[in-house]
Amino acid sequence: MEGVEKPRIGVYICHCGTNIAGVVNVKEVVRFASKLRDVEVARDYTYMCSNPGQELIKRDIWELGVNRVVVASCSPSLHEKTFMGTCEEAGLNPFLFQMANIREQVSWVHENSFEATEKAKKLVEAAVNRVRNHESLHIKKLGVVPAVLVVGGGITGIEAALKVANSGKKVYLVEREPSIGGHMAQLDKTFPTLDCSSCILTPKMVEVGQHENIELLTYSEVLGVSGFPGNFKVKIKRKARHVDMDKCTGCGLCQEKCPTRVPSEFNCGLGVRKAIYTPFPQAVPNVPVIDTEHCLHFTKGVCGVCERVCPVKAINYEQLDETLEVEVGAIIIATGFEVFNPSVMTHFGYGKYENVLTGLEFERMCSPSGPTGGKILLRNGREPGRIAIIHCVGSRDENYHEYCSRVCCMYSMKHAHLIREKLPNAKIYEFYIDIRAFGKGYEEFFNRVLMEGVTFIRGKVAEVTDYAESPEEEGKLIVKFEDTLLGLVRRLPVDMVILAVAVEPRKDAEEVAKIFGLSLSGDGFFLEKHPKLAPVGTSVEGVFVAGACQGPKDIPDSVAQGSAAAAEAISLIDRGEVEIEPFTPEIDENICVGCGRCIAVCPQEALTLDEERKVAVLEEAFCKGCGMCVASCPSQAITHKGYTARELLAEIDTLAG
Amino acid sequence: MERGFNPNIIGFLCQWCAYAGADLAGTSRVKYPSNIKIVRLPCTGRVDPVYVLRAFLGGADGVLVAGCHPGDCHYKRGNYLMSQRYMVLQRILDILGLGGRLKLEWVSASEGGKFAEVVKGFVEELKSLGPNPIRELGK
Numbered sequence: 001m002e003g004v005e006k007p008r009i010g011v012y013i014c015h016c017g018t019n020i021a022g023v024v025n026v027k028e029v030v031r032f033a034s035k036l037r038d039v040e041v042a043r044d045y046t047y048m049c050s051n052p053g054q055e056l057i058k059r060d061i062w063e064l065g066v067n068r069v070v071v072a073s074c075s076p077s078l079h080e081k082t083f084m085g086t087c088e089e090a091g092l093n094p095f096l097f098q099m100a101n102i103r104e105q106v107s108w109v110h111e112n113s114f115e116a117t118e119k120a121k122k123l124v125e126a127a128v129n130r131v132r133n134h135e136s137l138h139i140k141k142l143g144v145v146p147a148v149l150v151v152g153g154g155i156t157g158i159e160a161a162l163k164v165a166n167s168g169k170k171v172y173l174v175e176r177e178p179s180i181g182g183h184m185a186q187l188d189k190t191f192p193t194l195d196c197s198s199c200i201l202t203p204k205m206v207e208v209g210q211h212e213n214i215e216l217l218t219y220s221e222v223l224g225v226s227g228f229p230g231n232f233k234v235k236i237k238r239k240a241r242h243v244d245m246d247k248c249t250g251c252g253l254c255q256e257k258c259p260t261r262v263p264s265e266f267n268c269g270l271g272v273r274k275a276i277y278t279p280f281p282q283a284v285p286n287v288p289v290i291d292t293e294h295c296l297h298f299t300k301g302v303c304g305v306c307e308r309v310c311p312v313k314a315i316n317y318e319q320l321d322e323t324l325e326v327e328v329g330a331i332i333i334a335t336g337f338e339v340f341n342p343s344v345m346t347h348f349g350y351g352k353y354e355n356v357l358t359g360l361e362f363e364r365m366c367s368p369s370g371p372t373g374g375k376i377l378l379r380n381g382r383e384p385g386r387i388a389i390i391h392c393v394g395s396r397d398e399n400y401h402e403y404c405s406r407v408c409c410m411y412s413m414k415h416a417h418l419i420r421e422k423l424p425n426a427k428i429y430e431f432y433i434d435i436r437a438f439g440k441g442y443e444e445f446f447n448r449v450l451m452e453g454v455t456f457i458r459g460k461v462a463e464v465t466d467y468a469e470s471p472e473e474e475g476k477l478i479v480k481f482e483d484t485l486l487g488l489v490r491r492l493p494v495d496m497v498i499l500a501v502a503v504e505p506r507k508d509a510e511e512v513a514k515i516f517g518l519s520l521s522g523d524g525f526f527l528e529k530h531p532k533l534a535p536v537g538t539s540v541e542g543v544f545v546a547g548a549c550q551g552p553k554d555i556p557d558s559v560a561q562g563s564a565a566a567a568e569a570i571s572l573i574d575r576g577e578v579e580i581e582p583f584t585p586e587i588d589e590n591i592c593v594g595c596g597r598c599i600a601v602c603p604q605e606a607l608t609l610d611e612e613r614k615v616a617v618l619e620e621a622f623c624k625g626c627g628m629c630v631a632s633c634p635s636q637a638i639t640h641k642g643y644t645a646r647e648l649l650a651e652i653d654t655l656a657g
Numbered sequence: 658m659e660r661g662f663n664p665n666i667i668g669f670l671c672q673w674c675a676y677a678g679a680d681l682a683g684t685s686r687v688k689y690p691s692n693i694k695i696v697r698l699p700c701t702g703r704v705d706p707v708y709v710l711r712a713f714l715g716g717a718d719g720v721l722v723a724g725c726h727p728g729d730c731h732y733k734r735g736n737y738l739m740s741q742r743y744m745v746l747q748r749i750l751d752i753l754g755l756g757g758r759l760k761l762e763w764v765s766a767s768e769g770g771k772f773a774e775v776v777k778g779f780v781e782e783l784k785s786l787g788p789n790p791i792r793e794l795g796k
Binding site for chain 2: 075076077101103104105106108109110111112115116118119122123126510514517519520521522527539583601603604624625626627628630631632640643645648649651652653655656657
């Protein structure tokens with residue numbers, strides 16, 4: 001057994017091209033490592049992660065009887081799994097391996113070659129002393145529930161749900177609003193192809209609604225998640241619709257007769273809806289909900305019109321919220337974004353001047369199903385003659401969001417095109433910092449809009465005001481700006497201003513992150529596992545993110561990510577089993593006195609007290625290996641596999657000395 | 658105080674936030690002094706107070722424990738557990754004449770710059786404190 005066998009340690013130092021070797025004296029580290037106790041062999045190689053690099057390790061395991069391996073290279077988050085796999089392929093238990101991080105935590109952060117080399121030596125020595133104490137560990141495998149939870153019914157969630165469902169797996173699609181569709185349903189046209197947004201979205205929504213593998217849970221929210229990858233238990237609240245979904249035929253009579261008018265959220269408050277409503281005509285499911293905050297029956301105990309007119313008796317005022325629990329193997333988060341509220345940037349006059357709109361409000365105005373029936377109108381009902389579109393409102397601005405929202409340039413140019421189509425004589429001005437037209441067909445669209453007689457002015461707008469300085473400015477909105485190409489500060493009177501507002505994380509992103517155990521990146525969006533190589537993965541195995549909840553995205557990118565997340569979920573389920581990391585605690589029942597301190601600190605409720613034997617007992621499947629119990633045990637009765645006291649103290653003693 | 662004294666710091670970093678933050682400092686090529694050597698742990702809740710004492714007994718001039726911001730712990734409350742231990746440890750270290758040598762910081766996976774700043778600051782603080790007296794006793 002490895003435990004009693006004399007340790008024969010192989011040490012491998014990676015150059016990583018010049019990434020490490022450019023700063024760290026690799027040869028010196030090899031010389032140093034080869035003299036350490038129990039080190040059988042120390043080698044260096046240009047790229048340890050390459051096939052020939054891995055072959056070096058394998059050959060030493062086979063030919064020199066190396067039975068413990070240390071690789072000093074990049075961060076373990078990158079290649080720990082790679083090298084553990086190498087050991088396993090050579091027949092060595094993969095946990096008899098330790099990595100020393102001499103790239104991210106040495107060569108990339110220290111400039112002094114001598115100091116970097118000394119630190120690399122220390123880290124290698126600590127890894128050698130740690131790995132000497134390693135023991136073989138074994139990964140447990142558990143089955144996977146063949147179902148997927150998709151959170152969010154925008155285009156990303158719809159795409160993900162359809163892909164998973166078409167592979168024959170069960171999908172629970174949870175959407176907070178009364179209908180799926182998300183922001184894409186609010187758009188009139190999509191750039192750069194100018195497809196009618198609802199024409200391409202509605203068929204997909206209908207498919208979701210009719211798919212035999214999709215259980216659509218609209219007007220619902222996820223309350224909590226427990227369990228572990230492959231076997232999540234999800235609690236979902238179904239808010240009371242007060243309309244029986246089985247009886248309702250979607251005839252719309254209730255909405256027609258309801259006397260209460262409320263500003264429509266779907267139309268960004270520009271139009272009205274009733275107190276019993278579907279957000280928009282193509283809603284899926286086409287079953288209304290009663291807004292109990294405004295409905296006269298719920299607020300004043302009067303009315304009851306909808307109940308009287310409903311031909312199928314589907315109205316049920318007594319309906320209560322329901323909580324249901326479902327089991328799934330994987331979770332896809334596609335909760336989308338919100339648009340920036342520009343009223344905090346008071347110099348643009350949003351909320352003060354009625355003809356200053358956000359891009360999304362303008363989008364509703366352009367839509368044939370919108371509040372003006374698709375006509376571009378000022379609040380006084382007249383058509384605007386001159387329109388200013390201001391880019392980067394809330395984006396690329398360190399006071400609000402440092403990042404570029406990636407869609408505003410393109411949607412602003414689309415708006416210019418829509419204006420040109422509907423108002424051929426209007427004068428259109430786009431105020432931009434830089435034009436970012438990076439996607440397929442985007443630059444071509446920019447050129448097209450340029451040719452359509454839209455004036456592009458490079459410069460930031462200082463203020464939108466109604467303070468006229470000349471007769472032609474009377475009754476207009478005056479845009480004060482610096483034209484950075486001319487080097488002049490100018491004033492331009494217009495009738496309407498459209499603000500290309502930023503895409504930002506949803507207000508409840510933090511709460512959602514907590515429910516699913518995700519992290520947020522600095523900009524407040526969900527953090528992916530790796531920005532390039534695992535863009536839809538997260539730090540929680542089996543939980544994936546897709547679409548604009550991970551960062552601003554246009555529709556093609558969101559759809560691509562929805563598909564990617566679906567592929568991840570399908571691949572996890574088809575694998576049929578998940579590996580449970582073996583870094584769990586082991587309780588020595590001869591030492592444990594059953595004091596219960598470990599049970600009190602365990603965040604997973606994986607520990608219980610065996611009253612009879614007075615010992616703590618572990619339910620391994622629930623354990624996530626945090627080790628809080630280990631550090632809390634007053635009698636050293638718990639060993640943390642992979643992080644034993646012997647292993648850690650060997651590392652600490654080396655580094656301290 | 659020793660001339661040109663260069664403190665030796667051991668870092669106990671949680672793998673989800675602070676360790677990833679330290680890695681990000683690397684990928685972003687943010688420079689900081691090489692005095693810190695990092696031990697990777699699943700969670701700051703895994704930091705046995707005894708390990709901190711052991712590091713000082715072994716001669717470390719400073720110990721940095723860094724993990725997820727309050728509310729962000731991957732295991733819900735490991736960082737709270739650590740902050741309780743931190744308060745107790747500080748009292749003990751004060752009595753032992755090791756006050757100011759233990760630091761607890763919250764560094765998220767996106768705060769590479771912050772990690773570098775924390776290390777820089779701590780190195781300066783330790784330089785003004787001088788070497789670990791336990792190490793001096795052994796001389």
